[in-house]
Amino acid sequence: MRIYNLSKSARDEIVHKITGFTSAKPKDLKIAEPESDGDSSIIFDREERLYVGQRRLPSGEELIFPLLKDERILPKLPVVTVDSGAVKFVCNGANIMRPGITKLEGDDFAKGGLLVVREQKYGKAIAVGRALLSRKELESASKGPVVENVHYVGDRLWDSLKEIDGPGQAS
Numbered sequence: 001m002r003i004y005n006l007s008k009s010a011r012d013e014i015v016h017k018i019t020g021f022t023s024a025k026p027k028d029l030k031i032a033e034p035e036s037d038g039d040s041s042i043i044f045d046r047e048e049r050l051y052v053g054q055r056r057l058p059s060g061e062e063l064i065f066p067l068l069k070d071e072r073i074l075p076k077l078p079v080v081t082v083d084s085g086a087v088k089f090v091c092n093g094a095n096i097m098r099p100g101i102t103k104l105e106g107d108d109f110a111k112g113g114l115l116v117v118r119e120q121k122y123g124k125a126i127a128v129g130r131a132l133l134s135r136k137e138l139e140s141a142s143k144g145p146v147v148e149n150v151h152y153v154g155d156r157l158w159d160s161l162k163e164i165d166g167p168g169q170a171s
Helices: 008-020 084-090 135-140 156-165
Strands: 002-005 030-034 040-045 049-054 063-066 079-082 101-105 114-119 123-131 146-152
Touching: 002 114, 008 049, 008 063, 030 156, 049 146, 063 123, 063 146, 079 084, 084 114, 084 123, 101 135, 114 146, 146 156
Parallel strands: 079 114
Antiparallel strands: 002 030, 030 040, 040 049, 049 063, 079 101, 114 123, 123 146
């Protein structure tokens, strides 16, 4: 993995993109590019406990999303809780299907909004996703995919966080 310090202009551009999630003003923003994944990178500031992923979508759009280690943005996002039967699929990168959702919490969200996916038994965050439907549409849906899984426990970004912070630090 390669880690780079970002220039002030690059940092300002990224901070501008994440202001919708947090009021954090990172001081020492760095970018890590996992060698095995040329499509995504990790932007982080250890001091500010800010950890976001950046990924290019098939549409060409750059998506910036909080990583599961992030302590500033993640608690502010709406939450989708899934039943125990969905956990292994979600942790293998599957999208979240409507029948597996047991609870919705937090603010209203639009189609394309970011969500935290938690497992039902312990309430642990297992994924970050993008809503395929608005909250109102999701509540009335009865089947089909409703959340696109963009980051989950065990993916390349998750594993790369261990390299950034050392063994035993990513949780």
